[in-house]
Structures are given as structure tokens and as C-alpha cells.
Amino acid sequence: AQTVTQSQPEMSVQEAETVTLSCTYDTSESDYYLFWYKQPPSRQMILVIRQEAYKQQNATENRFSVNFQKAAKSFSLKISDSQLGDAAMYFCAYRRDNQGGKLIFGQGTELSVKP
Amino acid sequence: GAGVSQSPRYKVAKRGQDVALRCDPISGHVSLFWYQQALGQGPEFLTYFQNEAQLDKSGLPSDRFFAERPEGSVSTLKIQRTQQEDSAVYLCASSRRQGKAYEQYFGPGTRLTVT
Numbered sequence: 001a002q003t004v005t006q007s008q009p010e011m012s013v014q015e016a017e018t019v020t021l022s023c024t025y026d027t028s029e030s031d032y033y034l035f036w037y038k039q040p041p042s043r044q045m046i047l048v049i050r051q052e053a054y055k056q057q058n059a060t061e062n063r064f065s066v067n068f069q070k071a072a073k074s075f076s077l078k079i080s081d082s083q084l085g086d087a088a089m090y091f092c093a094y095r096r097d098n099q100g101g102k103l104i105f106g107q108g109t110e111l112s113v114k115p
Numbered sequence: 116g117a118g119v120s121q122s123p124r125y126k127v128a129k130r131g132q133d134v135a136l137r138c139d140p141i142s143g144h145v146s147l148f149w150y151q152q153a154l155g156q157g158p159e160f161l162t163y164f165q166n167e168a169q170l171d172k173s174g175l176p177s178d179r180f181f182a183e184r185p186e187g188s189v190s191t192l193k194i195q196r197t198q199q200e201d202s203a204v205y206l207c208a209s210s211r212r213q214g215k216a217y218e219q220y221f222g223p224g225t226r227l228t229v230t
Contacts, residue, residue, distance in 0.1 A: 107156060
């Protein structure tokens with residue numbers, strides 16, 4: 001069975017600084033997708049960034065980028081120029097290509113941003 | 116257009132009561148997912164529909180949990196004879212189609228508290 005592990009329950013960053021959230025996963029599949037979701041206190045889960053396993057190039061979305069290391073099964077999220085609105089729970093998630101789309105989530109990392 | 120909506124947002128049930136949680140997906144979205152999120156944890160997959168067909172219910176924790184989507188749009192998650200361990204946030208998500216890179220859009224969730 002696939003598993004997703006986030007080893008950092010809490011992280012803190014100074015406003016305007018950079019922070020990296022870690023995620024590792026375990027799978028025997030070669031074709032899959034990885035995601036980072038943000039969940040603010042309002043609970044609405046929002047997609048931050050996605051990475052297709054077959055793509056070697058790391059995905060980027062404005063201030064958000066990933067470091068995808070397929071051999072190491074590592075998928076970290078880097079947030080640059082952190083803003084107060086980035087404070088939230090961040091979940092790493094995995095989806096196998098042929099499982100209809102169900103997501104397997106990690107335990108989450110709570111990010112706080114200090115002004 | 117409107118996003119995924121869920122009702123009620125909060126539900127308090129006495130142990131042994133039956134509850135019904137409703138999800139209105141984004142119009143035209145074929146796939147619908149239910150997840151259970153315990154306090155301080157990542158969401159866990161419960162079940163998945165493609166139109167009105169329930170294609171995967173492997174995550175339902177017991178036969179007290181039942182989900183339906185009779186007309187391929189609105190879905191209801193029913194929990195019979197609720198128990199304290201059922202206390203959690205229940206998230207619904209929908210996507211345009213299954214698989215590949217189709218994004219799942221999440222609703223705000225229903226927080227169920229069983230007393």
C-alpha cells in the first residue's frame with residue numbers, strides 16, 4: 001500500500017523568508033501524481049501545486065516550487081517570500097494514475113508565519 | 116460558478132443516532148469523493164463515485180457507513196448508529212473527470228461531533 005509521510009508536524013517562518021516543507025512517500029508504481037494542498041483554518045482544502053511523476057522538471061507556481069526526487073521518493077515544497085496568508089496546514093498527497101483519483105494524504109505540517 | 120458545498124457545516128449527534136451529510140458538487144463534475152479527517156490528521160479516503168456508480172468504497176470503516184449519489188449529482192453520506200470514533204470532519208471533493216491531472220475541488224466539510 002502506498003503511504004505518505006510528513007515528518008514535520010510544525011514549521012515556522014519569518015515573513016518574506018523562505019521555508020521548505022518535507023514529504024516522503026512509498027510506492028512501487030512508476031506512474032503517479034503528487035500534490036501539495038493548503039488547508040487554512042476555514043477548512044477549505046486548496047490545491048497549491050502538482051507534479052506528474054513522469055516529468056523530471058520540478059513544478060513551480062509563483063512563490064511555490066517543489067523539489068521532486070523520484071529515486072529517493074521525496075517531494076518537498078518550497079515557499080519563497082512567505083506571506084502572512086501562507087499560514088495554514090499543508091498536506092502532501094499521492095495519487096496513483098489508475099485508481100480513479102483517490103488521494104492518499106500525509107499527516108500534515110502546520111506552518112506559522114511570523115510578522 | 117459555485118464551488119463544492121456541504122451541509123450541514125456542523126452536526127452534533129448523540130451516540131446511536133443516524134446522521135446524513137450532504138454534498139453538492141460543482142455542476143458537471145463527474146467524479147465525487149468522500150474523505151474523513153480526524154482532528155490533527157490528514158484526510159482519509161472513504162468512497163468514490165463516477166456519475167451515479169460507486170466505484171470504490173474500500174475506505175468505508177464499517178457497514179454503518181453508506182453513501183449514495185442516485186442521480187449522479189448530489190451525494191449523501193449516511194452514518195447509522197453513530198459512535199464517538201465517528202467524530203471527524205467529513206470532506207467532499209469533486210472533479211471534472213477521473214484520473215490524470217484533473218484537480219479535485221474540496222468543499223468546506225461537515226464537522227460531526229458524537230456525544
